[in-house]
Amino acid sequence: MPTRRLFAALALLVTLAGVAATAGWSGPARAQIFNPTQFTLANGLQVVLIEDHRAPIVHHMVWYRVGAADEPPGRSGVAHYLEHLMFKGTPSVPPGEFSRIVAREGGRDNAFTSSDYTGYYQSIARDRLDLVMRMEAERMAYLNPRQEDAVPELQVVLQERMSRTENSPGGLFAEQFDAAQFLAHPYGRPIIGWPQELARLTLADAMEFYRTHYAPNNAILIVAGDVSPDELRRLAEKHYGPIPRRSVPLRQRPQEPPQLAARRLTMTDARVSQPSLRRSYLAPSRNSSLKEHAVPLAVLAEILNGPTGRLYKGLVMGDGPAVSAGAWYEALSLDQRSFGFGIAPKSGRKLEEVEAALDGIIAKLLAEGVTEDELRVAKSVLQAETIFARDSLFGAAQLFGVALTSGLTVEDVEAWPRLVEAVTREQILAAARHVFDPPRSVTGYLLPKEQS
Structure with missing residues (x-):
């Protein structure tokens, strides 16, 4: 089975492949990563x-x-x-x-x-x-x-x-x-x-x-x-060739209405040993409107995550209120999904304190953007992950399957490193300001029963 690192690499590649066709980037062709062969049967x-x-x-x-x-x-x-x-x-x-x-x-x-x-x-x-x-x-x-x-x-x-x-x-x-x-x-x-x-x-x-x-x-x-x-x-x-084609219905789904008010929920359960905070915002995917934000949001997720990321530095290190913190971004889907955060507090620290610290990190991001060093490191990490997916039969096949069933092409998957390289600080700031809008958020507390 693939290692945990390979799964992480695949997740990053899938995210970026999912936005490869959305940024309007064009330029000279680069060497292919996977060099796939593709064809379609008569059916x-x-x-x-x-x-x-x-x-x-x-x-x-x-x-x-x-x-x-x-x-x-x-x-x-x-x-x-x-x-x-x-x-x-x-x-x-x-x-x-x-x-x-x-x-x-x-x-x-x-x-x-x-x-x-x-x-x-x-x-x-x-x-x-x-x-x-x-x-x-x-x-x-x-x-x-x-x-x-x-x-x-x-x-x-x-x-x-x-x-x-x-x-x-x-x-x-x-x-x-x-x-x-x-x-x-x-x-x-x-x-x-x-x-x-x-x-x-x-x-x-x-x-x-x-x-x-x-x-x-x-x-x-x-x-x-x-x-x-x-x-x-x-x-x-x-x-497969002898199997006849059939009429298949179009994928028509109810679409999410504009979110006009922040939503909150609190759940308590006697089995909870570690409280946690969850926050997410509706965010454009490769198929939704304002899809030009997708690649910058994928890079931003890398800047926020990891042992040198903003969440770790601002919430976990030193006297930070959290024992763990991470971000996710769901770019690869047919419809808009979300950009979210998951945080667990240190013993004796309240979720309200954790939430206030998260709000502070988001506010600073919206005011100042990201640094050139952060952008450079994030791009290097995301592009280096290609090696891990290419070295796994499972990872390579999984990457193409997720991308192609989400409406992308083989060429979109191959293009992702160029799109990452083209991301600018200004694009990341614009994407963050679009997504991190309080009325578009959902915040949830999971607590032990006695803290209700």
């Missing part, structure tokens, strides 16, 4: 290959341009439930056998659901690529789960929600926080689903979602590793 399946011949292995992924934010009203959780059912049988692979076959052949596999996409992958020896492509193509076209498998699998999903959310004060708090941030947009509902809606899901609900969205013309095949373009094209035509 609309997009195919991307990132060659890496250092070892005889491949990472095979199929991404669908559909996620939890595309679910019909009242059926939250169906995208994730379907992800589970994709392992429950096709004409030639009995229920539960998919992963066992991959493991028996020396590989590993898994799947994941997000708000904007759903993905399935296998890492395996290159001479087993034909096998996993056959099985993956078959469940794209001929999934056939049985009722006797679907009902207990829903209980598995409900148990997953129980363990990850219901049994976690932080998980419940994050769920409530997102619901406060997004009043209309489906980003405000949990990917795993609201419990009362999740419990009512049926096999028919999942199969309707499958037939509506799982089609080759709504999917992307990404392979990273030891395979040539000609061989991949032959295998893709063999296994």
